[in-house]
Amino acid sequence: MKYLHNIGLYFLMLGQVFKKPQKWKIFRESLFKEIDELGLKSIGIVAFISFFVGGVVAIQTALNVDSPWIPKFLIGFATKRSIILEFAPTFMSVILAGKVGSYITSSIGTMRVTEQIDALEVMGVNSLNYLVLPKVVAAVLFYPFIVLLAMVLGIFGGWVSGFLTGLFSSDNYIEGIQLDFQPYLVRYALIKTMVFAFVIATIPSFYGYYVKGGSLEVGKASTQSVVWTSIVIILLNYFLTQMLLG
Amino acid sequence: MIEVKDIHKSFNGQHILKGVSATFHKSDTSMIIGSSGSGKTVFLKCLLGLIAPEKGDICYDGRYYSKMTLKEKRELRKEIGMVFQGGALFDSETIEDNIKFPLKMFTNQSPEEMRDRANFVLKRVHLENVNQKFPAELSGGMQKRVAIARAIVMNPKYLFCDEPNSGLDPQTAIVIDNLIQEITDEYEMITIINSHDMNSVMEIGEKIIFLKQGIKEWEGSYKTIFKTDNQAVTDFVYSSNLYKKVRETYNKD
Numbered sequence: 001m002k003y004l005h006n007i008g009l010y011f012l013m014l015g016q017v018f019k020k021p022q023k024w025k026i027f028r029e030s031l032f033k034e035i036d037e038l039g040l041k042s043i044g045i046v047a048f049i050s051f052f053v054g055g056v057v058a059i060q061t062a063l064n065v066d067s068p069w070i071p072k073f074l075i076g077f078a079t080k081r082s083i084i085l086e087f088a089p090t091f092m093s094v095i096l097a098g099k100v101g102s103y104i105t106s107s108i109g110t111m112r113v114t115e116q117i118d119a120l121e122v123m124g125v126n127s128l129n130y131l132v133l134p135k136v137v138a139a140v141l142f143y144p145f146i147v148l149l150a151m152v153l154g155i156f157g158g159w160v161s162g163f164l165t166g167l168f169s170s171d172n173y174i175e176g177i178q179l180d181f182q183p184y185l186v187r188y189a190l191i192k193t194m195v196f197a198f199v200i201a202t203i204p205s206f207y208g209y210y211v212k213g214g215s216l217e218v219g220k221a222s223t224q225s226v227v228w229t230s231i232v233i234i235l236l237n238y239f240l241t242q243m244l245l246g
Numbered sequence: 247m248i249e250v251k252d253i254h255k256s257f258n259g260q261h262i263l264k265g266v267s268a269t270f271h272k273s274d275t276s277m278i279i280g281s282s283g284s285g286k287t288v289f290l291k292c293l294l295g296l297i298a299p300e301k302g303d304i305c306y307d308g309r310y311y312s313k314m315t316l317k318e319k320r321e322l323r324k325e326i327g328m329v330f331q332g333g334a335l336f337d338s339e340t341i342e343d344n345i346k347f348p349l350k351m352f353t354n355q356s357p358e359e360m361r362d363r364a365n366f367v368l369k370r371v372h373l374e375n376v377n378q379k380f381p382a383e384l385s386g387g388m389q390k391r392v393a394i395a396r397a398i399v400m401n402p403k404y405l406f407c408d409e410p411n412s413g414l415d416p417q418t419a420i421v422i423d424n425l426i427q428e429i430t431d432e433y434e435m436i437t438i439i440n441s442h443d444m445n446s447v448m449e450i451g452e453k454i455i456f457l458k459q460g461i462k463e464w465e466g467s468y469k470t471i472f473k474t475d476n477q478a479v480t481d482f483v484y485s486s487n488l489y490k491k492v493r494e495t496y497n498k499d
Contacts, residue, residue, distance in 0.1 A: 024349055119334040122294050122406075123348050124323030191475075 010206050012069035017136065017202070030134035038100050038135060038201070039142035043149065046092060050083075050150040053091070054157030057082050062167040065223060076158070076170045076176020081185075088147045089189040090237050093196035096143070097105040097229040104135060107223040108208030109218035128209065134202040143197035144190045151189070178213040188244045195240060196233050203229045210240070247271055248293070248404065248436055253302035255288055262288045263299065263326050264460040274435045274456060275450045280457035281482060286440045291455065293438060294328060294406055297321055306404070324352055326398030327435075329407040329426075333389040335381040335396070341368070342377035345396045367395040371425060387418035391425070397402050398429055405430065407439040410447055416487065431444065442481060447471070456482065 021027035058079045065074060109132055111117050120127040155177055162168040207225035211217050248270040255263040262285045270276050278286050291297040292480060293304060295311060303312045306322060314322065335344050345364040349355055355363070368374060371391040380387055390410060397405060407426060411419035427450045430437040441447060447454060448468050456464040456479050464476045472492075483489060 026350060114332055114337075115330045115334040116336055118296060119328065119330060119336075121296060122323060122326055122328040123351065124320040124326075125351060126320075 006206075007208065010202070013132075013206055013209065014202065015127060017132045017205075019126060019129050019133075021129060021133065022126060026130075027134060030130070031138055034036065034134045034138035034141065035142050037053070037103070038138050039146060041186065042096060042099060042146060045095070046146050047153055049095060050092070050153040051089070051157035051160075053087060054079065054083055054154030055161035057154070058158030058161045059165060059167060062162070062165075062183055071166050072172035072194050073176035073179060075134040075162070076173035076177050078176075079158040079173075080177040081154055083158075083191055084185055087154055088150040090198065090233065092150045093143075093193065093200060093233050095231050096146075097196075097200050097204075097233060098226050100139070100200055101226045101229045104204035105143055105151055105208040105211075105222040106218055108132075109211040109216075109221050110207055112209060112211050112216060128205075132202065132205040132209070135205060136198060138149055139197035139201040140194050142191050143200075145191045147189060148186075151186070191244065192240050195236060199229055199232050199236065203232060225239040247305075247307060249305040249437075250293070251303050251305065252298040253289075253292055253304065254284075255292060255297060255299050257288075262460050263292070265302070266457070266460070267302075268455055268462065268465070269434045270453070271436055272436055273431055273434050275427050275439065276453040276455065277447050278438065278440045278455050278457060279442070279482070280463075281449055283459075284457040285460040286457055290406060290438070291410055294326065295323065318488050324348075324400060325403040327400065327402035327405045329390065329393045329397050329410050331409040331412055333381065333386075333393040333394055335389060337381050340378050340380055340385050341373075341392050344381070345399050347499040348396070348400050353371070355384060363399060364395075367399050368392075370398070370420075370429070371395045386413050387415075387422065390414065390418075390422055394422070396427070396470070398433065401433060403435060405435045405437040407437070407441075409440055409442060411441065411443045415462060416445065419445065420449070426450065444486075444489060445461045449484075458482075 035094075039123060058075060059077045059080045061082075079203075083190050111131070117127045117131075120130060159170065162173050204222075204225040205230075207221040208218075211221040250266060250268045250270075252265045252267050253263055254261070254265055266285070266289060278289060280286050292299050298452065303375050306325075309318070309322065311319070311322075320427065335341075336347065339347070342361070345367060346360045349360045349363060353360075364377070368376065370396050373388060373391050373395065376384065376388065376392070381392070394410075405426070410422050410426065423446045426437060426439065429435070433439060437438060439446070439450075448471070451468040451471070454464075454466055454468065454471055455462055456476075458478050465477045466474060471479065474480065
């Protein structure tokens with residue numbers, strides 16, 4: 001019953017979020033601030049993880065297809081496909097759900113328990129629109145770029161790992177990543193990313209906005225928001241893959 | 247004038263406000279008092295429009311809250327200033343930005359005009375050279391003064407304060423009380439304060455409403471509270487020995 005109530009409340013919240021901003025100038029300012037907080041400040045961790053996971057995927061592939069019957073360029077091909085189809089859009093979104101989701105819940109939740117949201121409402125500000133809409137727009141617009149970066153760095157990490165370990169040659173790897181390149185797969189990954197970005201911005205906002213109590217409850221809400229955001233991403237990934245590739 | 251007409255509110259089957267009516271006039275500082283759980287905060291939140299009463303209505307200078315559209319309610323809120331118990335300042339913004347926030351949101355003033363207005367209200371609450379500081383860098387009393395400055399920056403008609411003196415030392419509390427009363431007179435506002443602080447009640451309570459278990463038990467002023475025979479009020483107000491002695495002395499005179 002509680003889950004149904006929360007789902008209903010989440011959609012009612014979205015109704016308030018997607019209203020015309022009360023002042024476009026303030027919305028623009030908030031949007032740039034959120035692009036910085038949610039996007040630019042995530043680039044470091046995304047770059048670090050993408051590079052090394054790309055390297056590990058290439059090494060694992062090389063070690064597991066160590067057969068004279070399997071051409072070496074398949075290592076580059078498999079690495080590219082793994083990174084573009086799943087690692088960059090899905091795995092990165094789960095990581096961002098942890099990093100950004102906990103930030104969103106704790107920042108909005110703290111505003112709730114310290115009556116800052118009440119202060120906004122008393123002033124006549126639509127607090128959900130003011131606080132959540134810039135986050136949603138920033139995430140949906142910016143995360144595709146982060147995921148493109150993750151794709152490039154992941155594939156590059158794979159190439160570097162081959163160079164450092166000697167498991168495969170640079171030529172083979174480059175031949176593999178050029179083989180059967182389908183732009184639709186990148187589009188599919190970006191569509192998924194935009195859906196996940198929406199989830200990453202809205203579910204943690206929901207948990208932060210409706211938190212009751214004090215700092216302990218804000219902490220618990222942050223944990224819950226990360227768990228539920230990750231679950232929803234994984235479930236949506238399943239359905240989106242079936243819908244877009246099946 | 248704010249007229250509260252027979253408002254009722256329940257939470258989870260528990261009747262918190264059981265038909266409270268009251269009238270608040272321009273340039274008066276009214277105090278809502280009562281023990282914890284008496285319904286003071288719910289009453290104030292109903293007045294602010296943060297909680298909708300189940301029954302009854304609130305009339306703001308002839309405008310009935312229940313008959314207002316969402317847009318009209320938002321417009322009404324621009325006429326309301328609120329000082330929250332903890333200040334509720336936006337802690338990621340500087341003091342100046344906190345004060346300028348309602349101006350940025352609801353006016354088309356130029357940055358210079360907004361800065362001038364922010365400086366004016368800061369000066370009015372006796373704060374200077376704090377514009378670029380963050381709320382966490384100020385003392386509790388200073389934060390309350392910033393909250394008052396933010397509340398009056400739009401020239402509100404109605405000022406609401408929730409426990410404005412909580413957590414302050416007696417001297418600072420008196421400064422805040424006097425400031426609220428001065429501002430109420432100066433801007434001809436209707437000021438309604440939720441308070442536990444009996445010093446404030448005696449000092450600035452031109453109208454006092456005592457709530458007990460969701461019912462308006464008593465209404466009077468700081469002049470009549472000393473003379474009341476209402477047992478619930480005397481039990482609440484004179485729970486400390488100091489006030490018992492003050493009352494005895496007052497009644498002797």
